[in-house]
Amino acid sequence: MTAHTPKLFVKSYGCQMNVYDAERMADALAPEGYVETQSADDADLIILNTCHIREKAAEKVYSELGRIRKMKQETGRSPKVAVAGCVAQAEGAEILKRAPVVDLVVGPQSYHRLPELLREAAEGRRPVDTEFSVEDKFDHLSRPAPKAIRGRRVTAFVTVQEGCDKFCTFCVVPYTRGAEASRSVAQIVAETERLVAAGVREVTLLGQNVDAFHGEGPDGRAWSLARLLERLAEVEGLARLRYTTSHPRDMDDDLIAAHRDLPKLMPYLHLPVQSGSDRILAAMNRKHTADEYLRLIDKVRAARPDLALSGDFIVGFPGETDADFEATMAIARAADYASAFTFKYSPRPGTPASDMAGQVEETVKDERLQRLQALISEQQSAFARSLIGRRIDVLLDRPGRHAGQLAGRSPYLQPVQIVAPGANLGDVIDAVVTDVGANSLFAAPAGGARDTHREPAEATA
Ligand code: SAH
Ligand code: SF4
Ligand code: F3S
Numbered sequence: 001m002t003a004h005t006p007k008l009f010v011k012s013y014g015c016q017m018n019v020y021d022a023e024r025m026a027d028a029l030a031p032e033g034y035v036e037t038q039s040a041d042d043a044d045l046i047i048l049n050t051c052h053i054r055e056k057a058a059e060k061v062y063s064e065l066g067r068i069r070k071m072k073q074e075t076g077r078s079p080k081v082a083v084a085g086c087v088a089q090a091e092g093a094e095i096l097k098r099a100p101v102v103d104l105v106v107g108p109q110s111y112h113r114l115p116e117l118l119r120e121a122a123e124g125r126r127p128v129d130t131e132f133s134v135e136d137k138f139d140h141l142s143r144p145a146p147k148a149i150r151g152r153r154v155t156a157f158v159t160v161q162e163g164c165d166k167f168c169t170f171c172v173v174p175y176t177r178g179a180e181a182s183r184s185v186a187q188i189v190a191e192t193e194r195l196v197a198a199g200v201r202e203v204t205l206l207g208q209n210v211d212a213f214h215g216e217g218p219d220g221r222a223w224s225l226a227r228l229l230e231r232l233a234e235v236e237g238l239a240r241l242r243y244t245t246s247h248p249r250d251m252d253d254d255l256i257a258a259h260r261d262l263p264k265l266m267p268y269l270h271l272p273v274q275s276g277s278d279r280i281l282a283a284m285n286r287k288h289t290a291d292e293y294l295r296l297i298d299k300v301r302a303a304r305p306d307l308a309l310s311g312d313f314i315v316g317f318p319g320e321t322d323a324d325f326e327a328t329m330a331i332a333r334a335a336d337y338a339s340a341f342t343f344k345y346s347p348r349p350g351t352p353a354s355d356m357a358g359q360v361e362e363t364v365k366d367e368r369l370q371r372l373q374a375l376i377s378e379q380q381s382a383f384a385r386s387l388i389g390r391r392i393d394v395l396l397d398r399p400g401r402h403a404g405q406l407a408g409r410s411p412y413l414q415p416v417q418i419v420a421p422g423a424n425l426g427d428v429i430d431a432v433v434t435d436v437g438a439n440s441l442f443a444a445p446a447g448g449a450r451d452t453h454r455e456p457a458e459a460t461a
Helices: 016-032 055-075 085-091 094-098 111-122 134-141 185-197 225-232 253-261 278-283 290-303 322-335 362-385
Strands: 007-012 045-050 080-084 104-106 155-159 202-206 240-244 268-270 308-315 339-344 391-399 405-409 415-419 428-436 441-450
Touching: 007 016, 016 045, 016 085, 016 111, 016 155, 016 202, 045 055, 045 085, 055 080, 055 085, 080 085, 080 111, 085 094, 085 104, 104 111, 155 185, 185 202, 185 225, 202 225, 225 240, 225 253, 253 290, 278 322, 290 308, 290 322, 308 322, 308 362, 322 362, 339 362, 362 428, 391 415, 391 441, 415 428
Parallel strands: 007 045, 045 080, 080 104, 155 202, 202 240, 268 308, 308 339, 415 441
Antiparallel strands: 391 405, 391 428, 405 415, 428 441
């Protein structure tokens, strides 16, 4: 009798934290014998790792569940189906009612309990676990030797903080991810060192409000994100550090100074503003004004002049007038983004804004979204073009589109295509930008391959 190796397929939607969590789920199931597969078709367990942020994202789950139901009927296969992530947290047992194909529902704080929940599901029960016990999850994450390292990987995410206490009136995250909680510095350093030892060169620290990080340091005190970055910059072999997503209210002077003082910290900042109208910002409960945001950006740029700024915008928040929207266009012009995400306001069940008067017509939202997107994409290509002829470091992180080509990322997070004979994935190349395409830069090596975890050889004349 040969034992069947059960196969796991995790499909993730939403933010980077879900990408990170998908790996933690696989880690939790590896001791049960599960190996990962890339398709639902041969999986014994399908986990939909869902996102609740906008209606469209949340509805995707149900269309995917419909496809799975059909696949089961057509093939006669009977994989177990789990719904995880933020829709699981928000809707809980409702999902079981609406979708009989679902065997279990598990919220983001309970992934370490997957093996147990699967045993219950195997007995024909349909368990729902949406308990909030962040400590448990972080404890679990800190267990030795997670299989965090899959294949030869150059970049990795590390969750350092989860949850949100800000309660922006449009947002579900405080309800789906719970209260803000930070991992300890020791856990984060250990995980980063493990990743780097396995070849990872760039780590992006994740948190719903990453700059609110206040994890316990080795001295028993709460450390800021700036201190954590400083500590991680000491990890030998690590070439680059990033962090996302930050809230303007939590950008302190130390973090700004880190952009000046830490060469490994990339000159890139994702700092959502959502709106340029003070009235709308107040209604959103963002707790800062448009002007305060712009002054903050000035400070960060004073510390790091080549900073690439990114952001998020919502158009059509309840009560948004033409004048409010013009203020959003104005702040986007003033802030001058290298990239930004733009969204139409989507009313979310249970959030204060969904009941506010003055809900904006879909056609108006569409029109505003188009105008803002046009401005942002103009800024994005202007930023890319400004790099032509300039020298940048490129971290090679994947094979390129054509033979002999490698692909990587600029310090500003843009994809870069480069022909660099003799270079390997994981190298940081000193390159010159030669051209810009629709979504990537083209570059050529400037002075030969350079690997920042070794000292560059001094040129001798
Ligand atoms: N914690 C991050 C954002 C997480 S959600 C922060 O505060 O910046 C990512 C983005 O989705 C938000 O910045 C916002 O622009 C958008 N978003 C959140 N809720 C939304 C909603 N109800 N409708 C439209 N966009 C929304
Ligand atoms: Fe949502 Fe606001 Fe928290 Fe960001 S800060 S996760 S937008 S509530
Ligand atoms: Fe979506 Fe949850 Fe992330 S709602 S954006 S998956 S925190």
